Amino acid sequence: MAMEHVTENQQLERATRIAHTALKSRFYKQKYAGQVKTDSMDAWRALPVLERKEILTHSYPHSSDMLTQPLEDAIVISTGGSSGMARYTTYTHAEWDAFVSCQSEAMRILGIGPSDRIANLFIAGHLWPSFLGLHDCIKRLGAVHLPISTNIAMEEVVSLCRLFEPTVMVSLPTFFVFLADMARRDGFSFPALSMINYAGEHLSRAATEHISSALGVKRIKAGGYTSADAGIMGYQCEHCAPGVYHVPTSFQFIELINFDEQRPAAVGEKAEVVVTNLSRSSTPIIRYRVGDVASWLAAPCACGDSNPLIQLAGRSGQDVKLGGGFISLDTFGDCIGAQGEPFSLNFQLEIADVGGQFTLDLAVETAGEVAQSRLDALEQALLAAIPELRVAREKDYLRSFSIRAVKLGSLPRSPITGKVARLLDQRVR
Ligand SMILES: [Zn+2]
Secondary structure: OOOOOOOHHHHHHHHHHHHHHHOOOHHHHHHOOOOOOOOOHHHHHOOOOEOHHHHHHHOOOOOOOOOOOOOOOEEEEEEEOOOOOOEEEEEEHHHHHHHHHHHHHHHHHOOOOOOOEEEEOOOOOOOOOHHHHHHHHHHHHOOEEEOOOOOOOHHHHHHHHHHHOOOEEEEOHHHHHHHHHHHHHHOOOOOOOOEEEEOOOOOOHHHHHHHHHHHOOOEEEEOOEEEOOOEEEEEOOOOOOOOEEEOOOOOEEEEEEEOOOOEEOOOOOOEEEEEEEOOOOOOOOOOEEEEEEEEEOOOOOOOOOOOOEEEEEOOOOOEEEEOOEEEEHHHHHHHHHHHOOOEEEEEEEEEEEEOOEEEEEEEEEEOOOOOHHHHHHHHHHHHHHOHHHHHHHHOOOEEEEEEEEEEOOOOOEOOOOOOEOOEEEOOOO
16 A cells, blocks of 8 residues: 655656657747757756746647647646636546546545545535545545535535534635534534545644644644645655655656756755656646745655655745735734634735735634624734734834624635635735
């Protein structure tokens, strides 16, 4: 029971085949000036990296420039664009199968198997792939699929989960926080539930504790380290600390590159993730600069898996720029979490610029009414935890700071993914 491991030479061979196929596309033919010399790692590293902007401009349906073959026997999926600009990509059905095979193996390694009843709590539709992808993963695991989705009313989701008693639930952190809020308010639980598997968003420590205590689940695991454009790039075993992932070497070729010095990173050195997908040749993703920072871990994993380990850095969630400093949104979550009931960990922070000063509006979902004194206490906790906020108030940069309690489930969710945007920074134009 392990993810296949291939050597770096084998990876280079496979990646080279993909790069040669890529020359059939208009985009790569131009990018590589018609040729690819990849007989060594040095030659491979001479290939220019692929930027996110290029994928956006040259992807289906706006363009067919990245396609190496006619579009047939394929699935079109959305890869993101919660901020208005939707992005899409195409997989042949065989490439899709390779992707779900890798993803399902990651779930198997976490101990999910045939006797599990898995509640699929993703939104279906809008070309969003999660619901369908999980369906295929569950089939491969031979487990029992409960295709409940979150397209339906939350009350129905809860009653179906209570009726069918899933052992595993798979969804987004936003959903699990909401479910925990409801469980705490209405006093229900899921006695058979042994694992929560999340994807799609960062899960803060405060939110983890909130979910774990309200739902009585100790095992809360990330489905993987994933990029929408390249697919799963890391999976966890029982020995992996948060932020540490095994690389699925037969599925992705991952390089860590120090771009300042144009060289591969040494073990332990933080550098940028560059990924080549080894199973996609219809829309090749070659040396894609993902935008994440990571380092190689030296020691082999205690689980015995030969696939190397990477440690992600700087994926602790979003940061807010305030008065010259960067504040982690998790700091807001920590302060809200410390207040306890009836505060949810689903919140939205909106920052706007008004005549050289800024305004801060924090909306927090709560189960029921909240006394003003509780909101005041939260404000004091935030001012104590975030010096930049105190300084901004003292120096009069902070025009207003309001904290509002809103009903559970009332913060706007993306209709496509179900995510709550935790930060609305109106200063960024
Ligand atoms: Zn391991």
